[in-house]
Amino acid sequence: MYTVGNDIQALVADIGSYSTKIGYAGDDHPQALYNSTTAAVKAQKQSSSSSSNFAKPPKRDFTTRCVDGANGDGDYELVNPVDPVTGWLFSPPSKNSANTSSSSLSSNEQATTSFADAWESHELVNSYLQHAFQHSLGLSRGNGALGEMDISVDYSHHHPLLLLDKSHTPPALRQRLLEIMFETHNLPSVFFLRDAIAACYAVGRTTATVVDFGYSGTMVTPVYEGFVERSGVLRNNACGARNIEERVLEMMDGLVVSQGGRKRRERMRRKAKEKLESQQQQQSAAEQPSPKKTKRDDKGHFIKEKGVNASSITIPDYLMPLYQVRSDNFTPRKEPFHAWSRLALAREIKECGLGVAVGPMGYVSSIAAPGEDGSADAAAAGEGVVVNPAAASNNMFLTSAKLPYTLPDGTNVEISTASRCDVVELYFGNDEQNSLYRDNIFDETVQKLEEYSKDVEDFITAGEDDEDGTNEDGANSIFSSSAARGDPYSNTSYRGEKSSRYAGSRRNVKKTHYSPNVISTKLYSACLPYLRPEPPNGSLDEGGAVSDVNDNYFHYLTSASPAQMVCDAVYRCDRDQQAKLLGDVVVCGGGACITGASGVVGSSALGGGAVGGASLLGDEQAFPDRLREEVEAIVHKHTMGWRVKVTSPNISERAICSWLGGSILGSLGTFQDMWISKQDYEEYGAAIVNRKCP
DSSP states (O other), X not given: OOOXXXXXXXXXXXXXXXXXXXXXXXXXXXXXXXXXXXXXEEOOGGGOOOOOSEEEOOOSOSSSSOTTGGGTTTTEEEEOSBOTTTOSBOXXXXXXXXXXXXXXXXXXXXXXXXXXXXXXHHHHHHHHHHHIIXXXXXXXXXXXXXXXXXXXXXXXXXXXXXXXXXXXXXXXXXXXXXXXXXXXXXXXXXXXXXXXXHHHHHTTOSSEEEEEEXXXXXXXXXXXXXXXXXXXXXXXXXXXXXXXXXXXXXXXXXXXIIIIHHHHHXXXXXXXXXXXXXXXXXXXXXXXXXXXXXXXXXXXXXXXXXXXXXXXXXXXXXXXXXXXXXXXXXXXXXXTHHHHHHHHHHHHHHHTTSSOOBOOTTOXXXXXXXXXXXXXXXXXXXXXXXXXXXXXXXXXXXXXXXXXXEOTTSOEEEEOHHHHHHHHHHHHOOSHXXXXXXXXXXXXXXXXXXXXXXXXXXXXXXXXXXXXXBOTTSOBOTTOSSOXXXXXXXXXXXXXXXXTTXXXXXXXXXXXXXXXXXXXXXXXXXXXXXXXXXXXXXXXXXXXXXXXXXXXXXXXXXXXXXXXXXXXXXXXXXXXXXXXXXXXXXXXXXXXXXXXXXXXXXXXXXXXXXXXXXXXXOOTTHHHHHHHHHHHHHHTTTOTTOOOOEEOOOTTTSTTHHHHHHHHHHTOGGGGGGOEEHHHHHHHOGGGHHHHOO
């Protein structure tokens, strides 16, 4: 048993798809909070013997300016440790990983290349934790007057780490992460906590249905008496904060075209012409030309020098980020940096309350579905959209006051309350347009998972020949010390079975070191059943239900709305648990940080103050209340007596709700005997994480 001293605090880390949060247990807010998406240059494994995936880290902020300065974005790419399709700390094999092992490289280079290409996600986890340890948490000392961090002096091994992970993470991935924590960071003890359980602890619950509105999707997880009910876990990749930002972009692009129009294009051309002429004058003055000579044609007439042709400058008809407005000729950056900069601007509009708002129960979208006839209110809306005829009679937000917003290029637009509510209807709306959007994202997710499964199968097939970890001449490679036999990531380890990493006695035995290629192959083999969108052949019983042996495929994808997901997740659990799970629904995640529309209806746009005692941004509990009403409308159709209660932290803590739960748990004295110590890891192997951290 590991016991934390009174003067040593445990560390709590939550690596999400949008932000990474790391801090001390017992604190109210994480000390390290930064974006999980970063820019890095991927190393060329064919010409380098290094096992690292990245040649160099980013130099500066990549949202408002180019990463490589005057050289543009160079070879930088956007990377994120969390896979947006599955939500795991997982990297699918690259397209050339399977082909690399069959190339003309040596066996040593083959193993290095396959290992590095396969697990760049885990290398990013290492970098994020090391960055937080050295720069944000003060666990490294300076080595001089300049205050530079001395990487060789690391005090992180004195602090235990509580790491939050998703409820549907495969056991093999948890085992691999545990190995990284002990082998790479040399931590004294580690504990893996499900983020849904941590969210329950943050609001003082042990039994609840947790609805996590994340950046890449929405997860619904039933938690009963502190344990996750795996049969009820559901995920929808169409209801994420990123999808909301994309809808905000679509709305703003329409406003740029409809309200900017010809005046915007003329003003932007005039501004660009003045800027180019100023640059030409500065360049001419710097060159110090000879005395100007008047030019004449063959007939002796004076030739007028041509200036900048403003009509040749193309003005994009979409929301331009700040870097594009400042650039010459409004030239966009390469993808995906241009798309990310636009999403960052849409995120800013959303967070200030101008791009999104929660409508009341029964709200009808003001935008007509494809194929429906618009009414004369389309012109009255002033946004170039076709108004839904069903919403014209009962949508009071069509005629409410509009909010002004100034774009980075100086264009003034007005955002209607109906447009803001239409964006959030992606979460709650059951109309044809929103349902079709969720179905399309579901189909894309299934198709992506099928590609993942095929890539993993190809990678496993290509790596089977290198499992012995030997070179072509039969000598052992530098990555393996003895014969690498057995499976370190067994599929059955979720049920608490010990890993085959050790043989014979559990004490005083030499640990087998596997080559990186063997680790990648075994790890992908263990994760493959969880990547399949459909059960493999022979896994269905006579009644058509999934058998208990092969129930670990990715069967929790859905295209339903979050309210329907709550009901479906609860109904998958035992009958005796359903009433308690519906009695406590916890709403968390950054995607739920949306206020209501009541605070701005009839008010002057950003002028004056609050209306009727409400804040200018609206009611902070409008999102949980709308979800409760939607769930009640579904449940009370057949079970009138069941009570639905939705609990959520205030809007300032909603995005870090899971981290707060981990901070509370890590500071409890009764929790100290639950740590996985280094001694436990050396004795039982990495499979102990599936037994002590269910």
